[in-house]
Amino acid sequence: MRALSLIFGAASFAAPLLGLLVLWVVVVHAFDVNPRVFPGPGAVGHAALESLRDGTLAAHVGASLARVALGTALAVLVAVPLGVAMGVSQAVSDFLTPLFRFFSVLAGIAWIPIATLWFGYGFGAIVFVIFNAVFFIVAYNTLLGVSTIPKSLRHAAASLGAGRWATLTEVLLPGALPNIVTGIRTGLGFAWRGLIAAEMIATNVGLGYMLFVARDFYRTEVIVFGMIVIGLLWLLIDRLFLAPLERATIERWGLVRAA
Amino acid sequence: MKSLAIRNLSKTYFDAYAAAHVTAVRDVSLEVKEGEFVAIVGPSGCGKTTILNMIAGFIPPSAGEILVDGRAVKGPGPDRGVVFQSHALFPWKTVLENVAFGPKMRGLPRPEREAIAREYIALAGLSHAADRYPNELSGGMQQRVGVARALANHPDVLLMDEPFASVDAQTRMTLQEELTRIWQERRPTILFITHDVGEAVFLADRVVVLSKGRVLKEIDIDLPRPRRWDALIEDDRFKTLSGQVLQLVRSA
């Protein structure tokens, strides 16, 4: 019963995408589209197989994912403790909020030029851009989360005998968690885009690079394949990492309604 | 204002989780005459809201028919005004705009519909708050606007689903007295739903006791009008009637 409805759900989700695929085939054939403008599905499939066989796809995907994972992990590890510490005092958080808003506005792509100057083209610059994209937004959201926890909750914890540490772990951190998750989600969205942009500009391996080099040779089938890979990877990150994170915190606690 | 007739009304829901059919309303027949005030009481889950939603046209009946002024009901329409428990005022409209909504839907020009709205806002005693947003009103005021909004559309019958259930006890008494006053002034046909026995007896000409989706009994309330709580609270007839209804509800 359960499995059946799951399969049915997947099928009804896939149907419109299949429709799109059919439309693609039909349009490319009917209008005899120049492959330098837009490739047919066959050419894209061929490009996919080839990049799988010679290992370039694995190299590009591996490089991109490693950068995102490292930059994001570092940023979250630094930003959350910092945000909680800053949010504990009202005066401190009032003072720092504009600063962090300013820098979270700059997060990501705007750092590409200076990052490539400081670190040179390559791994360092790109991880720096991703770190920036995630760090300021997560720190700002944590700060916001901690400072908007109702006073009554802190008072309740204190009158139930919670000390400083217990208040931190039992009230402040869980209270700010929904904001932290929102921050990670937004930050990762910016980071992912920043990654693709940075890879187009500043490296010689990675998905963005793969697309941009293909452009030089009018290899539209490689470009379209790369776009599909980027889309699928983001869907995977979203479904396997972000959505469960959000379900486990925000939605479960009824802080927002499910989409 | 016109009459309302319900004949052999039934409603069966399909509960997807339990994979079973649930009969919420079974073969209910009921008549509300023109200008009459009828209250339905019953314990939680006995099907009161389901009946009202079918009359309002929000959900289709499984069987039976609903006639307003002799015409069969098909979907929601302005001939049946609804006052909601959740007040359901449009948060982006002021009190005036909320009450003027029905006349606006009838296509009346602005001056005319605002005149009508102001009349009913005054009737509800809220002239001073006409330009406020619902968010800026107390719970009791919100319910008054809800009543004014429904009446300003001149419906044939007024359907009210526990409209006073979420206001405090003092305000509730005031609202009940005001509702009887307005009813006496304008004589709308009202079907009022509540789980509060005192409220039903205080307001209605006739109380219908509902149990597990069926009509258990109808009791005529022959208390004199105008009714006021400070008088009725000591009144023997009121006590007897309330006791009678309460017995029925508790046995339900």
Place this chain on the structure above:
Amino acid sequence: MREAADIASPPAASAASPLLAAWSWYVRLTARWPAVRSLVPFVPVVALWWIVAEAGVFPRAFFPSPPDVSRTFVSLIEKGILPEYLEDSVVRLLVGTAAGMAIGIPLGLLVGLSSRAYKALWPIVLFFQAIGDIAWLPILLIWFGFGLTTMTFVIVYTVMFPVIFNTVLGVRSVPTDLRRAALSLGAGRFALLTEVMLPGALPNIMTGLRNGLGYGWRALIAAEMIVGTSGIGFLMFDARRAGSVVEIVLGMIVLGILWYIVDSWILAPIERATGQRWGLTTR
């Protein structure tokens, strides 16, 4: 505002210490001019930046000082480059945003209101949203070349999806009772849309716009860097090629201020004027 009166009560504060007196003065000042509160925190940051730059911890070419940046700022304004680039960027953003909303809102309403449209379109929307704007740049460059069309396409694409998502969410979050109330007051389909669904979804649409702009202007910067012929992103990337850090830093500051203005002078007031007065959003 908070406790301003208590803290500012003169005798206790001024008697205690000059530090407290200064704090009390600051609190009173910011209570009168709230804008000060978001400016003052930048003073120590700029001071620190200045000190580090003057101390020569990093080579000057890599780490310019505030006076360097302000000199460049003045000269770029005098040459007319900065105003021109700024205008280019802002116009692109505005046009792209307007188009993105013009497509996103109706599409969101359609998908949110019709379950058939939802079934047919939602997977496709999700898929294209996942591809993301910047990944389109290479193929757009092949199609349209280095120019305005490419940049506009990217911004429209970026703004559109958050608007669609939030419009759908907004339509869904309109309480059933409000819809029923409108219907039983005689509203038809069209009135239901304009009087109930659209205003009910408005706070969410605003959130969508805000998110969309956040993504959109990053996409713009990226597009200007990669495609660029003008604009702030181009200014920064051109400076990168010439190795001029001053102009890069200047570009970042201009971007930050620009967004600050858009966000707190345009978006936030609209949000306050709608959602908060209606009690639909908190905070």
